[in-house]
Amino acid sequence: MGARYRTEAINGVDGRSRVPGGLDVAVASPLKADADPTATNPEQLLALAWATCLNGTAQVLVGEQRRTAVRVEVELHPVIPGPGYEFHVDGYLSAEGLSEAETEDLLARAHARCPVSKLIGAAATVHTHTEAYAG
Known part of the structure; x- marks a missing residue:
């Protein structure tokens, strides 16, 4: 295809x-x-790309009956030992009306399916979390 x-x-x-x-x-x-x-800097662009992709994927999985939100934090750290730098990335998913366990399941399914997650998800410096929905 x-x-x-x-x-x-x-x-x-x-x-x-x-x-x-x-x-x-x-x-x-x-x-x-x-x-x-x-x-704008690369850290902001990475945060926007993953937040947009991961949330879009979560929305596909829950359908129109629930709202979801994704917040991404990106930090730039020196590589030790060097040379250069690396990104430390944390993605946070929240979902309206879901329990913590249901949100964790949704996050796992969305992270497994999201193309940006597939690109960065194997890195040791990338982590996912759930958080309460603030709508």
Whole structure:
């Protein structure tokens, strides 16, 4: 079976990342002292990608009868021993009207099915959690 969807992103020397015909954002490293404080960084983009994908997957699994929400935290840590850095990522799922056990089951099923989870989920620095629904 062929691809169901395809896109691309381009990042150049102009401090912008763009999706042709779509999203166009200023980007900067959070480690750069003189970075534009309004610019987006890779950590934020990763958080948005996983939160959007994991929540969309959870919504497919519960259907229209329940609301779900996903919150993702991304931290940048130096690799020890170096060189370089690594992401530490925590995803939190909440679901309206589900018990903690039911939410944990939903999270496990959504995490197993979400394409971004499949991409990052095997990393030792990626963790999932449930939390109370705040709607």
